[in-house]
Every structure is written in C-alpha cells, then in structure tokens.
Amino acid sequence: MKVLLTGAAGQLGHALRQQVPTGVELIATSRSGSGADGDGLIALDLADAEACRAAVNQHRPDWVLNGGAYTAVDKAESEPELAHAVNAGAPRAFAEALRETGGSLLQVSTDFVFNGAQGSPYRPEQPRDPLGVYGASKAAGEDAVEQLLGSNGRGVILRTSWVMGPVGRNFALTMLRLHRERGASGQPLAVVADQVGCPTCTHTLAQACWRVIERSAGLSADSSSALGPILHWSDAGAASWYDVAVAVGELAVDLGLLECAAVVNPITTVDYPTPAQRPSYSLLDCTDTRRALALEPTHWRTALRQLLAASV
Secondary structure (H helix, E strand, O other): OEEEEEOOOOHHHHHHHHOOOOOOEEEEEEOOOOEOOEOOOEEOOOOOHHHHHHHHHHHOOOEEEEOOOOOOOOHHHOOHHHHHHHHHHHHHHHHHHHHHHOOEEEEEEEHHHOOOOOOOOEOOOOOOOOOOHHHHHHHHHHHHHHHHHOOOOOEEEEEEOOEEOOOOOOHHHHHHHHHHHHHOOOOOEEEEOOOEEOOEEHHHHHHHHHHHHHHHOOOOOOOOOOOOOEEEOOOEOOEEHHHHHHHHHHHHHHOOOOOOOOOEEEEOOOOOOOOOOOOOEOOEOOHHHHHHHOOOOOEHHHHHHHHHHHOO
C-alpha cells in the first residue's frame, strides 16, 4: 500500500514517520523537501493546488495522509488567503485528483471548527461553526473532502485538538522552556484558565491515523464497529491551558528536566487578548472512534509525561 504523507517535517509528521506500518510504502513530503531530523523528503507546497494534484497523479497513492496544515491561529487573521490555500485548497486538490485515480484521503482537522459555546463534548456529526480564519479554513477543507469523496466513502476526516509532541513548536515545549527560564529567577507565568479542551500527543495521534488507514484498507480487523466519515481523536480527560502549564512544570521536575518549576498564575481570556478568537470549550467526544479503532485512550497527563521524557 502506497501512502503520500504531507507535513512530514512537522511534529505530527515526525511521529507518523516513526510508526509506519509494515507493508506501507511511504512517500513523505514537506514544504521545503527537508526536515530537521533527516533528508529524503519530497518538496510539496500545500499552498500550490496544482502541485498537490500533480503529486497524486505522479505517485498514484492508495492514500493521501494530509497531516500538513497552516496552524498559526493568530497569524491566519492577517493571512486569510494563505490559510485557506493550505487548509482548504490543498485537501480540495487532493480530493479532486484522488477521485480520478481511485485513492483515498485522510484529512487531519481540528476542534477549532466548533465555536465552543455548547459547554459539552462535540460529537462528529454536529454542525461546524468556526470563530476565526484558521477554523474557517479547516472547516472549508472538511467540506471539500465531504463534497468530493463523501459519496464513495473514500474521504475520512479525523479531528483532533491541542496537538503537542517532543519536537517542533507547541505549547508543551514552550511551557518547558518558560519554566526553565523563570523557575530559576522566581518570575511567575500567567496562563489562560478559561479555555477547556484536551491535549493530544503526536505519538497517540499518529497511532490513530495509521489505524484509520489500516482499518479502512481492510488490513486490520480488530474492531467492534465501522468507521464513520468524520472521526474524533484526542487523549483522554479534559484540561485548561493553565492545567497543562502546571502539569508541564510538575512532570518536568519529576523527570529531572528542571530543578524547580515556575509559579503559574491563572488568568482569563480577557486578560490575554489575541487576534483570533478561540473556542472556550472544544472537548471532542471520541467514544465512537476509540471503539471503532479498538484503541485504548491515554490520559493527557500520561501522554504529556511521555512527551517530555522524549524531548530530552
């Protein structure tokens, strides 16, 4: 089975490349064609729709695993055209080409397609209602996959939330750096405490992605229910950004990565204004996906500990 992977130099791409299943021929791409942890990547700019179509026509993959994205939530407010080109234009181009070649698409999406107003976990079938440009661009990408590949069952959307890994740029590694810098000097951190969701480690997310492809391709039968066209996956539990920041300090000290953690003070969203509005509650209901994939969830603190240990 041949899989074309986008975003291979990113934090999710790194984890996906570490877990390639037996029998998969991986065609790994990144924007520049290189990555921090190795060469051998093929250049593919997701903002170039024609290049995306050409990649499918050239390599004829059985699956495109679209793990690349424009993820700069605040910057997207000032770069809407680029955000939509990458997050909506690329999946549309892949879907158009795959509809002709006969391949399938796994589109990685986000909790930011919801507005966060309902105050309870979102189920896959609920309507999208994004708040900002980033969420709107990802929602448009989902819509393209549904329009072009939904009728033949060859498009799968996997939403996730608060992605963090041992490499790249993410909240966990930023907090680790700030704890290291400020813990020694006694300076506190101020972190938003009224936005609730769930962190997702790239290791567990990559496992879910590969399981989706294996199940859909009939390579794995250890499941009690069929996959739907839209899936939700995150680690288990719920947290605010404040909770995660505190946990990073506690776990880093326990792992010997820090001598002392910084004090973390909770603040509100109003206290920390940003260009993009974020959902206040974006927890995803992953019950059906976990059952369908036959994967046991990992609590976010356990996954975070593994992440920090692997970041050394």
